[in-house]
Amino acid sequence: MLRARRRGATTTTTATATATATATNDLRVRIRRGDQSGGEMVCYRAPRRAHQTVLDVVTWIQRNVEPGLSYRFSCRVGMCGSCAMMVNGMPRWTCRTHVKDVLRGARAELELAPLRNLPVIKDLVCDMSDFFGKWQRAEGRFHGAAGRHDPVARIAPHDPRRAAADAGIECINCAVCHAACDVVASHPGYLGPAALNRAWTLMNDARDTAQPQRLRAVSADGGCQNCHSQQGCARYCPLQLAPARSIAGIKKTVARAVLAGRL
Amino acid sequence: MLSPRLFVAQRLTAALMAPLVAGHLSGIIYAIQGGLDAAEILSRTQGSVAFALFYQAFVVAVSLHAAIGIRVICFEWGKLSGRLLDLATWATGLTLFATGSFAVATLALG
Numbered sequence A: 001m002l003r004a005r006r007r008g009a010t011t012t013t014t015a016t017a018t019a020t021a022t023a024t025n026d027l028r029v030r031i032r033r034g035d036q037s038g039g040e041m042v043c044y045r046a047p048r049r050a051h052q053t054v055l056d057v058v059t060w061i062q063r064n065v066e067p068g069l070s071y072r073f074s075c076r077v078g079m080c081g082s083c084a085m086m087v088n089g090m091p092r093w094t095c096r097t098h099v100k101d102v103l104r105g106a107r108a109e110l111e112l113a114p115l116r117n118l119p120v121i122k123d124l125v126c127d128m129s130d131f132f133g134k135w136q137r138a139e140g141r142f143h144g145a146a147g148r149h150d151p152v153a154r155i156a157p158h159d160p161r162r163a164a165a166d167a168g169i170e171c172i173n174c175a176v177c178h179a180a181c182d183v184v185a186s187h188p189g190y191l192g193p194a195a196l197n198r199a200w201t202l203m204n205d206a207r208d209t210a211q212p213q214r215l216r217a218v219s220a221d222g223g224c225q226n227c228h229s230q231q232g233c234a235r236y237c238p239l240q241l242a243p244a245r246s247i248a249g250i251k252k253t254v255a256r257a258v259l260a261g262r263l
Numbered sequence B: 001m002l003s004p005r006l007f008v009a010q011r012l013t014a015a016l017m018a019p020l021v022a023g024h025l026s027g028i029i030y031a032i033q034g035g036l037d038a039a040e041i042l043s044r045t046q047g048s049v050a051f052a053l054f055y056q057a058f059v060v061a062v063s064l065h066a067a068i069g070i071r072v073i074c075f076e077w078g079k080l081s082g083r084l085l086d087l088a089t090w091a092t093g094l095t096l097f098a099t100g101s102f103a104v105a106t107l108a109l110g
Helices: A054-064 A129-137 A160-168 A176-180 A182-186 A193-203 A211-219 A232-236 A243-259 B004-033 B038-045 B049-076 B082-109
Strands: A026-035 A038-047 A084-087 A090-093 A109-113 A120-122
Touching (some): A026 A054, A054 A084, A054 A109, A129 A193
């Protein structure tokens, strides 16, 4: 949900935004304001509370200080992934990040920015078009042949391919791994960990009928071979998935295909 | 930028270099045990077909492996692309191959 209410929002960058915070134990928050043409960090103060999440802080500022602040959220319980932002330089779900867990040192402050490696629309809102476009480029769609009158495919839960698919199937497309990936940062055409992880789950789906074109898609320019196995995706995934492991699986499959003359 | 074939070529040359590096290090350690000097080493390498084949394989593997690696670095960090990127790749590979082959020829043929 894109929150962009405008009720006489100020565009000044300093203490005008701090006036309404009255709690003695204030939290200093720096938020990146601006759009695709540029932006700057703006300081706010918000009351510090027990068990407070970063999303609570952003919502408090938007409702009490800066109505023009734009950010996304929906479920608030770690189900949808839409509230992901850079929190003190690290990509996180803000709804599942407690303020006390990210404040470090004497100069305790929050620094919030839109997700890395994605174009900014406004303030903390990113344009996800390219991210989901990469899913399409990686053939991240299921291609089946069975109709509604065909019997249901019987796949054993302990089948190795099913287990490989299960390991990555819980991804909810929050783009945290995409923001954490240094290869995406230096090579914007790279498909990225989320799209490749999705492709790997489908490459292990025995019902899927588009394996040859998916193999070409994940090994085309910007494909799996660009991954440096830095593990940033696995380190920051809020669901503890390991996209790098999925990409390693794709690399092996691609290498075998090259050696067999199929690519 | 990095085709699947280049990717596999880099992996295969890495696999080839692993035993070659082990052999190279073993050779160095063995050679210095008896206190060999440069002249004694050269007397053993000159005319040795096994030495020439071993190190020429090393040169080929390094030339391919490093050229592909430099290609990736030039693309990601140097922002090179197109013909300039190809030029950097070939220049790296050919330079390593030429200098490496010259060194092997010097040691093996005298």
